[in-house]
Amino acid sequence: MSRFAGREGPIRLGMVGGGSGAFIGAVHRIAARLDGKYQLVAGALSSTPEKARDSAAALGIPRSYDDFTAMAKSEARRRDGIEAVAIVTPNHMHGPVAREFLKRGIHVICDKPLTATLTEAKRLQQAAEKADALFVLTHNYTGYxxxxxxxxxxxxxxxxxxxxxxxxxxxxxxxxxxxxxxxxxxxxxxxxxxxxxxxxxxxxxxxxxxxxxxxxxxxxxxxxxxxxxxxxxxxxxxxxxxxxxxxxxxxxxxxxxxxxxxxxxxxxxxxxxxxxxxxxxxxxxxxxxxxxxxxxxxxxxxxxxxxxxxxxxxPAGHPEGFLEAFATIYSEAAEAIFAHRAGKAAPEGVTFPGIADGMxxxxxxxxxxxxxxxxxxxxxx
Amino acid sequence: MSRFAGREGPIRLGMVGGGSGAFIGAVHRIAARLDGKYQLVAGALSSTPEKARDSAAALGIPRSYDDFTAMAKSEARRRDGIEAVAIVTPNHMHGPVAREFLKRGIHVICDKPLTATLTEAKRLQQAAEKADALFVLTHNYTGYxxxxxxxxxxxxxxxxxxxxxxxxxxxxxxxxxxxxxxxxxxxxxxxxxxxxxxxxxxxxxxxxxxxxxxxxxxxxxxxxxxxxxxxxxxxxxxxxxxxxxxxxxxxxxxxxxxxxxxxxxxxxxxxxxxxxxxxxxxxxxxxxxxxxxxxxxxxxxxxxxxxxxxxxxxPAGHPEGFLEAFATIYSEAAEAIFAHRAGKAAPEGVTFPGIADGMxxxxxxxxxxxxxxxxxxxxxx
Amino acid sequence: MSRFAGREGPIRLGMVGGGSGAFIGAVHRIAARLDGKYQLVAGALSSTPEKARDSAAALGIPRSYDDFTAMAKSEARRRDGIEAVAIVTPNHMHGPVAREFLKRGIHVICDKPLTATLTEAKRLQQAAEKADALFVLTHNYTGYxxxxxxxxxxxxxxxxxxxxxxxxxxxxxxxxxxxxxxxxxxxxxxxxxxxxxxxxxxxxxxxxxxxxxxxxxxxxxxxxxxxxxxxxxxxxxxxxxxxxxxxxxxxxxxxxxxxxxxxxxxxxxxxxxxxxxxxxxxxxxxxxxxxxxxxxxxxxxxxxxxxxxxxxxxPAGHPEGFLEAFATIYSEAAEAIFAHRAGKAAPEGVTFPGIADGMxxxxxxxxxxxxxxxxxxxxxx
Amino acid sequence: MSRFAGREGPIRLGMVGGGSGAFIGAVHRIAARLDGKYQLVAGALSSTPEKARDSAAALGIPRSYDDFTAMAKSEARRRDGIEAVAIVTPNHMHGPVAREFLKRGIHVICDKPLTATLTEAKRLQQAAEKADALFVLTHNYTGYxxxxxxxxxxxxxxxxxxxxxxxxxxxxxxxxxxxxxxxxxxxxxxxxxxxxxxxxxxxxxxxxxxxxxxxxxxxxxxxxxxxxxxxxxxxxxxxxxxxxxxxxxxxxxxxxxxxxxxxxxxxxxxxxxxxxxxxxxxxxxxxxxxxxxxxxxxxxxxxxxxxxxxxxxxPAGHPEGFLEAFATIYSEAAEAIFAHRAGKAAPEGVTFPGIADGMxxxxxxxxxxxxxxxxxxxxxx
Missing domain, CATH: 3.30.360.10 (Dihydrodipicolinate Reductase; domain 2)
Structure with a gap:
């Protein structure tokens, strides 16, 4: 049974990476916000603690952590802890970060490519397959x-x-x-x-x-x-x-x-x-x-x-673009997470890239x- | 001095009109959300009370009103009342609704055209000019x-x-x-x-x-x-x-x-x-x-x-479209509202359509x- | 019965205007050549006699005239005289030139607009209607x-x-x-x-x-x-x-x-x-x-x-352009001229602009x- | 010294292949005609004698031959014989035909690819290099x-x-x-x-x-x-x-x-x-x-x-297309042929594909x- 069984409303989201000046972190935040299905409440936005804190403050993220392990541990313990985490670090950190959260049942929405090395990818694959949590890879172009x-x-x-x-x-x-x-x-x-x-x-x-x-x-x-x-x-x-x-x-x-x-x-x-x-x-x-x-x-x-x-x-003629397609990955993942809360499969039609695509x-x-x-x-x- | 002097963080937003099935209401909601500068907390989403309530519940809007006058009065009294209202009704209601909020110092973000009649437009213009609140008209294409x-x-x-x-x-x-x-x-x-x-x-x-x-x-x-x-x-x-x-x-x-x-x-x-x-x-x-x-x-x-x-x-090559342009109107308005809280003019460069454009x-x-x-x-x- | 009854093969063509440096004259010559239905054999290419002669020599046109009236008279008398004339002068000369040839039963292919004045246009219209010769106006875009x-x-x-x-x-x-x-x-x-x-x-x-x-x-x-x-x-x-x-x-x-x-x-x-x-x-x-x-x-x-x-x-994918469309006017006119030789109507489908379009x-x-x-x-x- | 030294005016052209129903033959004919530098006077348009004759008649080509060897021999002997030949047969005939004409000092304008086999290509290359005649390959897209x-x-x-x-x-x-x-x-x-x-x-x-x-x-x-x-x-x-x-x-x-x-x-x-x-x-x-x-x-x-x-x-804005580009190959070749008559090199800038491109x-x-x-x-x- 899901740790989050019975929860309702938007998904509490954390973010690792994505401090000020990062392109893809900002994109993930907009994507998470666009359809109103997430609330960003925690972050370890930089490996430099001060920058992490400043970035979180600037973005109005209530809980800032100096490192992702601490974040994973703390959030997993909180009653109002995050239900999903967005990973927007350089590639070599995707695996280590993702595994910390997956093993605590926190869903992972990870930027691509999966990892920096094939070895690391295989470790992550095992972790993802074992975890009672979703692993979502933002191959965002499939959201168009x-x-x-x-x-x-x-x-x-x-x-x-x-x-x-x-x-x-x-x-x-x-x-x-x-x-x-x-x-x-x-x-x-x-x-x-x-x-x-x-x-x-x-x-x-x-x-x-x-x-x-x-x-x-x-x-x-x-x-x-x-x-x-x-x-x-x-x-x-x-x-x-x-x-x-x-x-x-x-x-x-x-x-x-x-x-x-x-x-x-x-x-x-x-x-x-x-x-x-x-x-x-x-x-x-x-x-x-x-x-x-x-x-x-x-x-x-x-x-x-x-x-x-x-x-x-x-409607037709009102261009939707890159951010909307990216948001669709978040939105589709959210539908799957909502279903997961209830122990159900994602609704028909819901589609997003996962660990297999990453591999x-x-x-x-x-x-x-x-x-x-x-x-x-x-x-x- | 602004009623909202000293407030910080996102702008508490209400919405009049935009119940289920409405196109432009949904657009306004996404636009308000996209840059994280607003929080939608109240609504009179339909002139049919039941539909208003159901729509608000479906959208997770905490406070639902059966009619816009009640909403204006109530929100104006609340310490955590809305600071701005989005008006997405058919044209003939723009003026009556906007005036209720403007006179209570609540900023108005209104769909176009301004009103259904020129007479009504002039009444609204007077109200807007007298009010200690901004009037924003969503000529969204200027946001591109x-x-x-x-x-x-x-x-x-x-x-x-x-x-x-x-x-x-x-x-x-x-x-x-x-x-x-x-x-x-x-x-x-x-x-x-x-x-x-x-x-x-x-x-x-x-x-x-x-x-x-x-x-x-x-x-x-x-x-x-x-x-x-x-x-x-x-x-x-x-x-x-x-x-x-x-x-x-x-x-x-x-x-x-x-x-x-x-x-x-x-x-x-x-x-x-x-x-x-x-x-x-x-x-x-x-x-x-x-x-x-x-x-x-x-x-x-x-x-x-x-x-x-x-x-x-x-960056270049990542298409931004209609919703982003619309969100820019909201974002620009938000910058002006933030400045208004502090009794200042909007920062240089901030541009959005207003009552004169409506006229x-x-x-x-x-x-x-x-x-x-x-x-x-x-x-x- | 046509003056050219019984003639076979390409149409002998004259040209008035179109001396060196003229844009539209060169276009008419290519258009006449492209489908092989005309042979350019005479010209009064400029109102400046020397330029007329030099231009004709440079273009290999056998018979050069110093003025269009002489050309009309002489060609009408020759057994191998021209059957059609292309008029590519400035607008005010279209009428006078065209009338000289029309009245001698020589077909006219004239650049647009019809004339410089409405009065002159009406005179030309009468001449065209009376003549036993075709009047073709090169509204070339209809050839696409x-x-x-x-x-x-x-x-x-x-x-x-x-x-x-x-x-x-x-x-x-x-x-x-x-x-x-x-x-x-x-x-x-x-x-x-x-x-x-x-x-x-x-x-x-x-x-x-x-x-x-x-x-x-x-x-x-x-x-x-x-x-x-x-x-x-x-x-x-x-x-x-x-x-x-x-x-x-x-x-x-x-x-x-x-x-x-x-x-x-x-x-x-x-x-x-x-x-x-x-x-x-x-x-x-x-x-x-x-x-x-x-x-x-x-x-x-x-x-x-x-x-x-x-x-x-x-075939498809092999762009045909401006010159081909222009040549189509010449080609369509040629089909009508061929029919005219035999006293017949132009074949079905043959379409080109004429005096009515000019009016x-x-x-x-x-x-x-x-x-x-x-x-x-x-x-x- | 060129067999055609002293000649003036358009180049007398023959054609091998290109009987009725052939796409590329018609293209070559238009291309030869478009700039007025060639005159098509002889052809062996089909390997079926009757079709050859009918096609020539339909096209108004004065001299028709039943086979290309007879054509090469006869034309080489005539005082008014062709100066260049266009080869528009299927690929396997390019070499045999071209060699017949090249060895008699008749310029060749040949469709691509050069031949059907590499062996045959080499034979043709030798013939082309030995001949006192130009070999032009219609890689027409270089004419744009x-x-x-x-x-x-x-x-x-x-x-x-x-x-x-x-x-x-x-x-x-x-x-x-x-x-x-x-x-x-x-x-x-x-x-x-x-x-x-x-x-x-x-x-x-x-x-x-x-x-x-x-x-x-x-x-x-x-x-x-x-x-x-x-x-x-x-x-x-x-x-x-x-x-x-x-x-x-x-x-x-x-x-x-x-x-x-x-x-x-x-x-x-x-x-x-x-x-x-x-x-x-x-x-x-x-x-x-x-x-x-x-x-x-x-x-x-x-x-x-x-x-x-x-x-x-x-001028700009008047689309030139496939036929014009093709005609440019013919036109450039003509400039080289004109120079060849006088024993000179082609004028500066004149460019067309030749035997090396074919190889x-x-x-x-x-x-x-x-x-x-x-x-x-x-x-x-």
Whole structure:
């Protein structure tokens, strides 16, 4: 029976990481707030105690801790303790932090990639499987309504048997050496893991392709580059993919593609149709049935189905964006947490990425690196 | 001295209107929540008492009232009473409700258009000017970062003296007779006022052009239509505009333009440059300096200035949309309310639409109707 | 019986105007050549004899004349004389030149607008009606395959009864004073007529709306401007339109819209559908049936009909552009000329603009000027 | 000294292949005609004599031959014989036909790919190098003005050292089994060669990347598929590329990508800038200098340089498309032929693909097949 059986109302949330100046911490906070299903009440926002306290005060978070272990212990004991924790630290801390909370039955909502190393990922996987708590990984792009729509279209058979999957995620912000907080830890293998662009954004692209197609990747061949001097991890990756059932694909991720901001894009071609979606214009899903004109399906517009509507908040023509998609991960997790309180399964349709997706992401990074070291030989992810 | 002098933390908010099934009420609630500056604690969500109570309970709003006058009186007396109220009723109730709260020193955040009639608008204007409380009108499209950027560009003189202003706001959802809650009261002049598309969306277009150009409209000539049988108010309006200083323009708003969802769009041409912005792709601002290639300026991207950054939450390439722009109105208002607590002016840069914008919108509707009745003669709005 | 009865093979073509440095003359020559149905064999390419001769030599045109009357007389007498003449002079010469050839039974392919004055237009109309020769006006935009498709869609009833017609034609090249050959005569009312942007591009926009909708304009109200100092004719026009049957519309043409190159664009909304087409992306026709997703219909692509195919030369995805559309006018005229040789009507489907379109364009210019002088009063064009 | 020394005027042209129903023959004819530099006077339009004659008659070609050898012999002897021949047969005939004409000093304008086999290509290469005649290969996409502009930008160093090259060429027309003339010979290795999509469109993509970047490909790894049952040659190819100097790239070509018509697209990223160009919107070149907003450079528009202008016919905003780009290859070749008459080199700036490009295309196809057979091992093209 859940520690939180019988609780009602918003979920009390804690946060580890995300002190002032952090990008993703702020995003998680907005995402948690947007649909009114969480209340942020505790935090260990920085590994520097003073910064942790100042950040918490600035954000109006009532309980601030100097370190996450103390937080986990204390919150687990409190009657009004947190029911879930958001982990927004650099990658190498995801595992240690998550395990502290999971083992105390506190749900974890963790940023991606899962961890910095595959070993650590496996430890976390065991912890997650053993725990009476949910593990949610914020592969936030799966929260976009038209990504849900795309997935439903593929699942419906509208595209027939899939043949070709093209996914790409170019960014340009690291084309020159970057000296800010975001770039710094990403370039430190000890903190971010061995994957550079593969870990930071390639995992999103991979997850998106997996989420929408439902197909497993049987093998991949990767050619990784470090173009910018002094860069220790890949900043560009070309990957060929072979899916179960015979589909083939390509994944390109890059952080040196000048002119791109955050250009995640997925294209899928099957025997009887094609699909295109792009994150920077997330409202639009292009669907071409074989032999028919291309159709523009929009969020809540004509032709869009219930899967997109389920995770929409406004009518057609009122752009929902990145924060809404991120909030949808929080909202879906909340529905599962509400059900967990009652010892029930999450309601039908509720979907969010979890530990298995995290493990797949880690396997993807690892496979890319192994393949690239062997001159782009095919490896099994 | 403010009734709320010395208060700290989030603003306690009430809501009038916005019971279950209402579109704009839900939008206001998300907007209020998104940046964490408000707490919704009271509501008179419906004129049907039972529905009011049920809606409040479903939304977890602690205090529910059966009518707005009782709410205003009670909240004004409470030590923990609301500091601001959001008004999301049909148009004809905006004035009566707003006046009840304004006279008790409670700030008002009101949906547009200001009221259903010009007479009522003038009463409200007097009330707002007399009150020791802010009046905020949610012309939400002015909250988009790239609208702010456009305004800053015009103000900087980058376009030179303005010549041509083209603004349009086509929608298609009322192309056939519509039988839902949204459409019904919009088609009842008693509740929505004499303006149809002019009031519902034309005021937004007009406000946007005014906000970005800073130019007053000296005269307009309008040709209004009611295309759908049984429609009492205009569902399409063609308007020619003459601005102070010699610029000319056109405004088109329509609710029968099949194929459009919410296609507000502004284009401005001056002696030395041109600008284009469209609500359905709000991240992109196109700027062409005379004799140079067209440039794509994006939110937080290269070339975007501090005015857009001030109201942005995420880096470039992470689409912010309608809800974020709406939340910016709430956020800007909150900054002004925080300053009001301390008896200060709003911090520099804080910008939101108020009573004057509301009066201009009413004058626009009125002028359109007057002109159209006189066969599109020029009238002064 | 035609003077050219029994002739076979390509049409022998002459040209008046179009000496070196002229834009539109070169376009006509390519258009005449593209489909192999004409042979350019004579010219009076300039009113300056030496320039006429040099231009003809440079272009390899066998017979050069110093003036058009001599050319008309001489060619009419020759057994191998021209069968058709292209007129690409400034506007004020269209009439005098055309009449010389028409009265000798030589077909005329004339650039638009028809003439510089309404009086001259009427004289030309009489000449054209009396002549045993075709009069073709190069409203070239009607040659685009997707414009044909749009027209067929409207005619098929797919949009239902039309309600709103928005047509615009902004350019930016005259935003500053321009000192070249193209701009110079356009700014001289004696040579170009009293219409500025209205005559130069407004007539195209008007013709396009007329061509696609098939609806007559019953009244218009125009607000013309001359923004650039020293400009004698309008460089911007805002026009409201009332069509037979109740549809309403707007026409905007401008030569001071910085950022636009040649942005002719038509949007049509009916009871059961909407259409959009833009000249700068001429391959794409957007069609939204009421309550269905927007469809992209492409030239020769799925969903495009025989009207577009009839005037296409290449498969889908191989962009055909301005020159091909222009060539289609020549090609269609050639089909009519071939039929004329045999004393027959043009084959079914053959469509090109003629004297009636020219008269309508003149009436449009005249109406715009009349209306604008009366402060945008409604006038009948 | 050229056989045609002293000749003046248009080039007398012959054609082999291109009888009625052939797509590419008609394209070559229009391309030859468009700029008035050729006159088509002889043809062996089909290997079926009757069809050859009928086609010639229908096209008004004065001299028709039943086979290409007879044509070569006869034309070489005539005083008014052809000066150049266009070869538009299936691939396996390119070599035999071209050699007949080259050895008689008749210039050859040949469709791509060069031949059906590498062996045959080498024979043709020798013949071309020995002949006193030009060999022109219609890699027509290099004729687009904005492709020229892109090349000039790269050559100018505006992008700095190149890092990433993404080129793709998806089509959808062969997603289902196709039973027409175009598809049939393409699926017959004896006639089209061992490359399917790689030969038909992959060579275009490869050539485009080579043309614009100027970089050699040192190695490639290819994964080819035949998705449609009964297909003998690849209909989809995923290729990773390694360029000299360290740049990496991907090439994707497909004929089963439902929703694409002819979507050739090139993106290039260097240390200090990025470029994007797409064939279906050929007027637009996107250039992002590092740290600056994206710029839209258009044909003849602001910011476009002389290389694009050299091959443009109309002002900005007047779309030139596929046929114009194709005509530019013919026009450039004509300039070289004019110079050849006089024993001179082609004028500066004149650029067209030749035998070396053809050999590279053949090496590309061959390398793709070799690599794919070895499970996408790296091979040298």
């Amino acid at each position: 309504p038209m990504v849900r729509e795309a997935r439903a279209l593929v699942a419906s058979g509208a595209l027939g048997r899939l043949r070709v999957v093209q996914v790409e995620y170019p960014q340009g912000w690291m084309a020159a050496p970057v000296a800010n907080k975001q770039a710094e830890w990403r370039n430190d293998p000890a903190r971010s893991g061995a994957g550079g662009s593969t870990g930071d954004i390639g995992t999103h692209a991979y997850n998106l392709a997996r989420f929408v197609t439902g197909l497993k990747v049987e093998a991949l061949a990767a050619d990784l580059s470090e173009f910018v001097e002094g860069r220790q991890n890949d900043d560009n990756a070309h990957v060929m993919l072979r899916f179960e059932g015979g589909a083939r694909g390509m994944l390109w991720c890059s952080q040196v593609a000048v002119g791109h901001e955050n250009s995640l894009r997925l294209r899928i071609y099957g025997e009887t149709g094609g699909l295109e979606w792009a994150q920077e214009n997330p409202t639009e899903l292009w669907h071409t049935p074989l032999g028919e004109p291309k159709r523009l399906i929009t969020r809540m517009g004509a032709g869009a189905g219930p899967e997109a509507a389920r995770v929409s908040r406004t 797949e992401g880690m396997a993807f990074i690892d496979a890319c690196i192994r393949s690239s070291r062997r001159n782009a030989a095919w490896v099994v992810p | 970062p790239m609208v702010r950027e456009a305004r800053a560009l015009v103000a900087s003189g980058a376009l030179g003296r303005l010549r041509v202003v083209q603004v349009e706001y086509p929608q298609g959802w009322m192309a056939a007779p519509v039988a839902n809650k949204q459409a019904e009261w919009r088609n009842d002049p008693a509740r929505s006022g004499a303006g149809g598309s002019t009031g519902d969306i034309g005021t937004h277009a007009y406000n946007l052009a005014r906000f970005v150009t800073g130019l007053k409209v000296e005269a307009l000539a309008a040709d209004l239509s009611e295309f759908v049988e049984g429609r009492q108010n205009d569902d399409n309006a063609h308007v020619m505009l003459r601005f102070e200083g010699g610029a000319r323009g056109m405004l088109w708003c329509s609710q029968v333009a099949v194929g459009h969802e919410n296609s507000l769009r502004l284009r401005i041409y001056g002696e030395t440059g041109g600008l284009e912005w469209a609500q359905e792709n709000p991240t992109e601002l196109w700027h062409t300096p005379l004799g140079e290639p067209k440039r794509l300026i994006t939110r937080m991207g290269a070339g975007a200035g501090p005015e857009a950054a001030r109201v942005s939450r995420t 201009e919108g009413m004058a626009f509707i009125d002028a359109c109707i007057r002109s159209s009745r006189r066969n599109a003669a020029w009238v002064v709005p | 395959p997707m414009v044909r498709e749009a027209r067929a869609l409207v005619a098929s009833g797919a949009l239902g009864r039309l309600r709103v017609v928005q047509v615009e034609y902004p350019q930016g090249w005259m935003a500053a004073p321009v000192a070249n050959k193209q701009a110079e005569w356009r700014n001289d009312p004696a040579r170009s007529g009293a219409g500025g942007s209205t005559g130069d591009i407004g007539t195209h926009a008007y013709n396009l709306a007329r061509f696609v909708t098939g609806l007559k304009v019953e009244a218009l109200a125009a607000d013309l401007s001359e923004f650039v100092e020293g400009r004698q004719n309008d460089d911007n026009a805002h026009v409201m339109l009332r069509f037979e049957g109740g549809a309403r519309g707007m026409l905007w043409c401008s030569q001071v819209a910085v950022g636009h190159e040649n942005s002719l664009r038509l949007r049509i909304y009916g009871e059961t559908g909407g259409l959009e087409w833009a000249q700068e992306n001429p391959t794409e026709l957007w069609h939204t049936p009421l309550g269905e997703p927007k469809r992209l219909i492409t030239r020769m692509g799925a969903g495009a009909g025989p009207e577009a195919a009839r005037v296409s030369r290449t 309508e364009g003149m009436a449009f210019i005249d109406a715009c000027i009349r209306s604008s002088r009366r402060n945008a009063a409604w006038v009948v064009p | 003005p904005m492709v020229r502009e892109a090349r000039a930008l790269v050559a100018s160093g505006a992008l700095g050292r190149l890092r990433v090259v993404q080129v793709e060429y998806p089509q959808g027309w062969m997603a289902a089994p196709v039973a027409n003339k175009q598809a049939e010979w393409r699926n017959d290795p004896a006639r089209s060669g061992a490359g399917g999509s790689t030969g038909d469109i992959g060579t275009h993509a490869y050539n485009l990347a080579r043309f614009v970047t100027g970089l050699k490909v040192e190695a490639l790894a290819a994964d080819l598929s035949e998705f449609v049952e009964g297909r003998q040659n690849d209909d989809n190819a995923h290729v990773m590329l390694r360029f000299e100097g360290g740049a990496r790239g991907m090439l994707w070509c497909s004929q089963v990508a439902v929703g694409h018509e002819n979507s050739l697209r090139l993106r290039i990223y260097g240390e200090t800038g990025g470029l994007e160009w797409a064939q279906e919107n050929p007027t637009e070149l996107w250039h992002t200098p590092l740290g600056e907003p994206k710029r839209l450079i258009t044909r003849m528009g602001a910011g476009a340089g002389p290389e694009a202008a050299r091959v443009s016919r109309t 590279e295309g053949m090496a590309f196809i061959d390398a793709c097949i070799r690599s794919s057979r070895r499970n996408a091992a790296w091979v040298v093209p």
